[in-house]
Amino acid sequence: xxxxxxxxxxxxxxxxxxxxxxxxxxxxxxxxxxxxxxxxxxxxxxxxxxxxxxxxxxxxxxxxxxxxxxxxxxxxxxxxxxxxxxxxxxxxxxxxxxxxxxxxxxxxxxxxxxxxxxxxxxxxxxxxxxxxxxxxxxxxxxxxxxxxxxxxxxxxxxxxxxxxxxxxxxxxxxxxxxxxxxxxxxxxxxxxxxxxxxxxxxxxxxxxxxxxxxxxxxxxxxxxxxxxxxxxxxxxxxxxxxxxxxxxxxxxxxxxxxxxxxxxxxxxxxxxxxxxxxxxxxxxxxxxxxxxxxxxxxxxxxxxxxxxxxxxxxxxxxxxxxxxxxxxxxxxxxxxxxxxxxxxx
Ligand code: NCD
Ligand code: ZN
Numbered sequence: 587x588x589x590x591x592x593x594x595x596x597x598x599x600x601x602x603x604x605x606x607x608x609x610x611x612x613x614x615x616x617x618x619x620x621x622x623x624x625x626x627x628x629x630x631x632x633x634x635x636x637x638x639x640x641x642x643x644x645x646x647x648x649x650x651x652x653x654x655x656x657x658x659x660x661x662x663x664x665x666x667x668x669x670x671x672x673x674x675x676x677x678x679x680x681x682x683x684x685x686x687x688x689x690x691x692x693x694x695x696x697x698x699x700x701x702x703x704x705x706x707x708x709x710x711x712x713x714x715x716x717x718x719x720x721x722x723x724x725x726x727x728x729x730x731x732x733x734x735x736x737x738x739x740x741x742x743x744x745x746x747x748x749x750x751x752x753x754x755x756x757x758x759x760x761x762x763x764x765x766x767x768x769x770x771x772x773x774x775x776x777x778x779x780x781x782x783x784x785x786x787x788x789x790x791x792x793x794x795x796x797x798x799x800x801x802x803x804x805x806x807x808x809x810x811x812x813x814x815x816x817x818x819x820x821x822x823x824x825x826x827x828x829x830x831x832x833x834x835x836x837x838x839x840x841x842x843x844x845x846x847x848x849x850x851x852x853x854x855x856x857x858x859x860x861x862x863x864x865x866x867x868x869x870x871x872x873x874x875x876x877x878x879x880x881x882x883x884x885x886x887x888x889x890x891x892x893x894x895x896x897x898x899x900x901x902x903x904x905x906x907x908x909x910x911x912x913x914x915x916x917x918x919x920x921x922x923x924x925x926x927x928x929x930x931x
Contacts, residue, residue, distance in 0.1 A: 588897045589927075590869060594889040595856060595876035596621040599718075599757050599778045599829025601848065602645060602655070604628050606909030609648040611834050614852035614906075616653040618926050620889045621881075623718075623829070624655045626683055627692040631660035635672045638679050656884075658683040658718060662695050663702045667709045674713040680884055681718045681755070682710060686741075688724045689733075690803040691833065691847050696720075700745060707745075711752040716884065718755045721764070722804055731788075734804050735763040742767070746775060755883070758783065758831045760804040762814035768825050769818070776883045778829025779819045781858035782849050782916060787812045798845040799914050802833065805847075819875055820868035827880035830855045836911040853915045854902060857924040860895050864924075896927045 600615060600622040602608045615622050624645065626632035632641055638657040645655045658681045659665070659673055665682075673679045685696035697703055710717055721742060722733035738756075746754065756768060756777045768777045780802075788806040791797055800806065818826045832855060833848025840846055851858060856876065863872045881888045904919045905912040 589894060590860070590872070591892050591894040592873035593877040594618070594620045594891045594893050595828060596623075596880050596889065597830050597832075597855065598623045598755070598827060598880040598884070599625065599780075599831050600852070601625045601627070601831070601833040603834060604641070604644065607834065608645060610906065610908045611832075611850070611852060611913070612645060612648050612653075613651070615830075615832065615855070616649055616651050618856045618893055619653075620891070621654045621656055621886070623681065624657055626658045626660035627685065627690075629692055631662070631692065631695045632657070633660050633662055633665065633695075634669060635659070635676055635679060638673075639676070642678055656680045660685070660695065661697055661703060661706065661717075663697055665703060665706050667705055670706055670709040670713060670715060674715050680886075681716045682706075683718045683720070685720045686722065686724050686737075689720050689722045691835075693720070700741065707749055707752060711749045714751075714753065716753040716755060718757055720803075721756045721759070730805055731807060734759070734761050738763060738767050746771065750774070753883075755829075757829060758804060759815065760807050761811045765814045765818040769823065771825075773825070776825045776827065776879070777818075778831070778880075779815050779826055780829065780831045780849075781851055781855055781862060782806070782831075783812065784816050784819060784862035785812075785858060798840045798842070799849065799916065799918065801840070801845055801847055802831070802849045803847040816862060816866050820863055820866045820871045822871050822874055824874070824879040824882060826875065827883065828859065828876045829880070834908060834913045836908055837905060837914050838911065840914065849916050850913050851916045853906065854917060854922045856893070856926060857895065857922050858916070860924040861922075894927050895924045897923065898925045898927075899923055900925055
């Protein structure tokens with residue numbers, strides 16, 4: 587198959603940053619996604635509805651094309667039930683994001699213990715406002731590669747037991763254990779999967795030298811986990827859907843003695859998913875994963891326009907402007923095998 591046309595996709599997990607950096611990256615996502623779910627981990631974080639709507643305005647103002655950013659609130663120990671009630675009545679705010687404090691980029695303001703926000707979770711369950719989760723424990727005693735698995739057992743499972751009606755998205759899953767847990771749970775739990783976790787295992791991070799542009803959190807895992815993710819994404823199971831976790835950082839912040847976590851995939855995100863699905867001989871499953879299941883989970887209408895991808899090799903630039911700095915995309919200076927050729931936007 588050399589050309590595929592399907593319903594326009596959405597990206598249910600995206601970091602757009604702010605100001606000049608945001609202006610530099612937003613069009614890479616707007617070129618193909620109709621809606622994106624914007625992560626709130628700015629500095630300072632987006633913790634109130636007013637901040638979320640202001641941020642959304644800045645994003646929309648940076649673009650000329652049609653694009654619908656949907657917003658998240660950053661859950662902190664101090665989030666109030668009142669703020670949750672407000673969010674429920676704002677169409678553009680569709681989830682609350684839980685970062686365990688210290689788990690990832692700009693998570694210092696995250697929750698230190700979920701029991702501190704029990705009343706907020708109760709309210710989210712009542713108002714049916716989904717919780718989006720960065721699913722890793724942070725204890726120094728837990729091996730980095732086990733942090734997702736341990737989170738599922740010790741944090742997620744008790745949480746779902748206590749709040750059986752709370753709708754939850756386990757974001758950017760990276761392990762076989764997560765695939766199994768999500769598959770075996772009821773419809774209130776879903777998961778997003780990134781293109782980079784479908785295409786790379788941890789060898790890509792650490793063999794032949796250290797590759798800072800392949801460093802993200804949760805960190806890449808061993809090959810059997812990549813295969814489990816690929817199987818889940820291409821299974822047609824609506825619990826698994828697209829969330830790129832495209833997370834730009836300035837080139838010098840990545841290529842550093844203590845490099846930041848985050849992979850910038852937006853310039854070829856959909857094309858990279860197509861490559862992964864093609865590898866699994868499952869291009870026919872891409873539309874459900876990319877364009878239907880996320881919208882269905884968030885109870886939003888499916889998109890009506892279409893996009894077309896063609897099997898045509900092009901070369902990813904070595905870097906893009908990022909405010910005053912540079913940002914290095916995944917596959918910088920190398921080949922991408924699919925290309926977005928047209929959309930009737
Ligand atoms: C993200 C970022 O840079 O904001 N980094 C990452 O490695 N994925 C944060 C996150 O989603 O964990
Ligand atoms: Zn993320």
